[in-house]
Amino acid sequence: xxxxxxRGASHIRSGLPNQDDMKWYxxxxxxxxxxxxxxxxxxGSQKSFRSQSGAYFAVHVAVEVIKEFIESQADVSNFTRVKxxxxxxxxxxxxxxxxxxxxxxxxxxxxxxxxxxLLKGKDSVVAYGATLLAVLVTSEFIMYWQIGDGDILxxxxxxxxxxxxxxxxxxxxxxxxxxxxxxxxxxFRFCFQPILDSPPKLILSATDGYANSFGNDExxxxxxxxxxxxxxxxxxxxxxRNLQDWLKEASESGSGDDITVGIIYSTER
Amino acid sequence: xxxxxxxxxxxxxxxxxxxxxxxxxxxxxxxGEVYESNMGGKPVALKWYFPQQATPEQKAALEMLIKxxxxxxxxxxxxxxxxxxxxxxxxxxxxxxxxxxxxxxxLMKGRIEPSFHALAxxxxxxxxxxxxxxxxxxxxxxxxxxxxxxxxxxxxxxxCDNDNVAIDGEASAGxxxxxxxxxxxxxRGEAKPSTQTDLFSLAVLLFYILMIHxxxxxxxxxxIRCFDLPAMNxxxxxxxxxxxDPNNDSNRPLLGCHDNAMTYWHxxxxxxxxxxxxxxxDGIRDPQNGRVRESEWRAVMDRLRDSIxxxxxxxxxxxxxxxxxxxxxxxxxxxxxQKVIRTPPRLxxxxxxxxxxxxxxxxxxxxxxxxxxxxxxxxxxxxxHPKDPxxxxxxxxxxxxxxITLADGSIKDVEPGxxxxxxxxxxxxxxxVKGEIRL
Numbered sequence: 001x002x003x004x005x006x007r008g009a010s011h012i013r014s015g016l017p018n019q020d021d022m023k024w025y026x027x028x029x030x031x032x033x034x035x036x037x038x039x040x041x042x043x044g045s046q047k048s049f050r051s052q053s054g055a056y057f058a059v060h061v062a063v064e065v066i067k068e069f070i071e072s073q074a075d076v077s078n079f080t081r082v083k084x085x086x087x088x089x090x091x092x093x094x095x096x097x098x099x100x101x102x103x104x105x106x107x108x109x110x111x112x113x114x115x116x117x118l119l120k121g122k123d124s125v126v127a128y129g130a131t132l133l134a135v136l137v138t139s140e141f142i143m144y145w146q147i148g149d150g151d152i153l154x155x156x157x158x159x160x161x162x163x164x165x166x167x168x169x170x171x172x173x174x175x176x177x178x179x180x181x182x183x184x185x186x187x188f189r190f191c192f193q194p195i196l197d198s199p200p201k202l203i204l205s206a207t208d209g210y211a212n213s214f215g216n217d218e219x220x221x222x223x224x225x226x227x228x229x230x231x232x233x234x235x236x237x238x239x240x241r242n243l244q245d246w247l248k249e250a251s252e253s254g255s256g257d258d259i260t261v262g263i264i265y266s267t268e269r
Numbered sequence: 270x271x272x273x274x275x276x277x278x279x280x281x282x283x284x285x286x287x288x289x290x291x292x293x294x295x296x297x298x299x300x301g302e303v304y305e306s307n308m309g310g311k312p313v314a315l316k317w318y319f320p321q322q323a324t325p326e327q328k329a330a331l332e333m334l335i336k337x338x339x340x341x342x343x344x345x346x347x348x349x350x351x352x353x354x355x356x357x358x359x360x361x362x363x364x365x366x367x368x369x370x371x372x373x374x375x376l377m378k379g380r381i382e383p384s385f386h387a388l389a390x391x392x393x394x395x396x397x398x399x400x401x402x403x404x405x406x407x408x409x410x411x412x413x414x415x416x417x418x419x420x421x422x423x424x425x426x427x428x429c430d431n432d433n434v435a436i437d438g439e440a441s442a443g444x445x446x447x448x449x450x451x452x453x454x455x456x457r458g459e460a461k462p463s464t465q466t467d468l469f470s471l472a473v474l475l476f477y478i479l480m481i482h483x484x485x486x487x488x489x490x491x492x493i494r495c496f497d498l499p500a501m502n503x504x505x506x507x508x509x510x511x512x513x514d515p516n517n518d519s520n521r522p523l524l525g526c527h528d529n530a531m532t533y534w535h536x537x538x539x540x541x542x543x544x545x546x547x548x549x550x551d552g553i554r555d556p557q558n559g560r561v562r563e564s565e566w567r568a569v570m571d572r573l574r575d576s577i578x579x580x581x582x583x584x585x586x587x588x589x590x591x592x593x594x595x596x597x598x599x600x601x602x603x604x605x606x607q608k609v610i611r612t613p614p615r616l617x618x619x620x621x622x623x624x625x626x627x628x629x630x631x632x633x634x635x636x637x638x639x640x641x642x643x644x645x646x647x648x649x650x651x652x653x654h655p656k657d658p659x660x661x662x663x664x665x666x667x668x669x670x671x672x673i674t675l676a677d678g679s680i681k682d683v684e685p686g687x688x689x690x691x692x693x694x695x696x697x698x699x700x701x702v703k704g705e706i707r708l
Contacts (some may be wrong), residue, residue, distance in 0.1 A: 017501060033449035065496075067494045068494065068496075068497075072496065072497055073498075075497070077321070078299070079298075079300065079319075080298070080299030080300060081447055082299075083298070083299045083445045084299075084413070084415065084449075085447055085496045086496075088447070088449070089447075089495045089496045090496055092495050093494060093495050093496060096491075096526075097494075162473075183379070183528075186377065186378040186379055187378065187452065191295060192297060192298075194272075194297065196272045196273070196319065196320070197272065200441065218676070
């Protein structure tokens with residue numbers, strides 16, 4: 001597993017911080033299960049002026065909640081139950097804890113008069129607006145959660161590339177579902193994959209700055225198989241060392257946006 | 270990602286030589302994968318079990334269900350067992366769910382916004398279907414919103430995942446799903462799923478459909494980690510408290526967390542609130558005698574459907590609450606625009622009151638006691654006079670002649686295709702029942 005986040009080329013030019021964030025479990029990149037990977041993209045629009053913190057809270061809450069969830073399940077072989085709890089209950093807990101962190105942050109660092117003006121009367125949590133993409137891999141199954149834009153790709157045994165979570169048709173023209181929306185838990189999309197004979201070889205999750213750096217979806221999807229091939233020829237450490245440069249290059253020549261990518265790959269032959 | 274079967278693979282039906290060709294992966298659940306497949310030119314759904322779920326008990330259960338047959342066409346019931354020479358295990362075929370049927374998850378997530386009329390129809394169909402299932406001596410055991418689909422335009426339903434249905438009383442103790450839809454005595458481990466516990470789950474599901482919220486999730490739910498099983502067992506098993514329990518306010522819905530429940534509860538008429546209150550107070554304390562039966566639910570949902578009226582100002586649906594009218598002399602203002610609501614003409618058939626809105630239709634269900642719950646073809650429809658829009662009528666769409674008695678005592682025939690004017694005191698003899706127009 002590895003993950004990297006780069007500050008967008010346009011953010012560097014305009015002095016904006018990197019508003020993406022990422023977190024994973026176990027804390028050191030290592031092999032062994034379970035694995036939790038979370039990435040988030042702070043909206044970065046004018047009214048979401050604290051979205052860098054929003055993204056930070058999002059990934060921390062996601063890893064914390066998923067870890068508690070998987071540790072508290074006495075019987076993970078009851079797929080029906082585990083799946084239902086993950087799908088129906090976890091999004092509520094993500095949103096609830098994220099909001100609690102946001103509200104206590106506002107209490108600790110109240111908005112200035114200028115800040116409040118930027119919100120234009122919107123709910124104060126909008127200042128922290130962010131997306132969330134989270135993946136849990138256990139020996140029995142994989143789960144994916146997503147709110148807002150961004151991509152999760154899986155590379156299967158025979159090289160097919162799939163999006164376990166289909167694109168949300170409501171995400172268009174830069175409108176995005178977000179942790180800061182009213183009843184945000186309803187907007188979570190979810191996928192459950194039991195692991196039978198052939199788990200995915202590679203899972204790649206990326207904030208939308210990555211896909212937007214490619215001319216079309218086809219080229220973007222190819223990234224997953226390209227990375228897999230590089231792992232096969234050069235080894236995973238090579239990817240780990242170079243990923244940041246690749247992402248910088250992609251942002252400079254492409255979207256100009258922050259890019260965060262998490263990669264989980266299977267060492268099983 | 271499908272893992273069990275491959276596209277274009279041929280799967281055999283056990284009892285015939287017909288093969289099914291796998292055409293499309295539809296989804297993965299906790300027990301197996303479902304595919305769209307082609308059975309001799311007919312599209313069907315095929316579920317194939319994960320190896321650890323493909324047990325002899327499951328196979329025996331399926332054989333029993335196939336032999337018994339579907340309680341009605343709302344159930345996407347197993348039709349035949351399937352096997353393959355290349356792959357171990359088994360599966361079964363069932364009717365395919367058409368794309369107009371949406372999941373209750375879509376309703377919960379606000380992706381569809383059906384009318385109250387459609388929701389009440391869904392309630393009628395659900396309770397009617399469960400009555401028929403139970404009448405066959407079967408219990409569903411795992412009612413939850415993942416298993417029920419409905420057409421948001423009409424309220425027609427489809428019930429999926431019927432492979433967990435068992436003969437009542439013979440079910441193994443296997444606990445399915447999450448505690449959220451289970452009867453408290455099942456959560457506590459004191460009872461096995463049965464038709465009696467199905468009644469509780471049905472009440473939860475109906476509450477969920479109408480309020481878009483769970484009846485036991487209030488203040489106490491907001492205080493726990495909502496995936497923590499011991500905490501869930503307390504909430505749904507050992508200490509369940511209805512969020513609107515009139516005698517216990519410890520679990521009221523919280524503003525900001527449970528807004529749907531707080532909004533919808535007050536929109537619905539008192540008779541509905543009373544039945545939910547009974548379900549989640551007496552129904553929790555006394556599982557044997559306190560629960561609301563399927564037939565009662567069906568009658569309540571039917572009454573709810575016929576109580577719908579429209580706000581003359583904003584056009585939103587509201588409800589005719591006769592208890593409130595008797596108590597305070599008027600209806601609540603429109604829940605949406607807060608303007609006073611004018612009641613439309615009404616038709617009283619025995620104790621049943623039907624709002625005669627601009628789009629009301631009557632069905633055999635309303636006028637023929639031998640054909641209750643037949644909503645297939647309208648027998649009457651409200652319409653406007655072509656020349657004078659102030660005059661409203663009821664057109665006879667049936668094949669039978671109606672006889673009406675006007676307020677002045679005069680008697681007239683209303684032949685099929687003819688109209689009668691909606692006027693105060695007009696009595697209509699539909700043949701088997703009589704109705705009276707009220708303004």
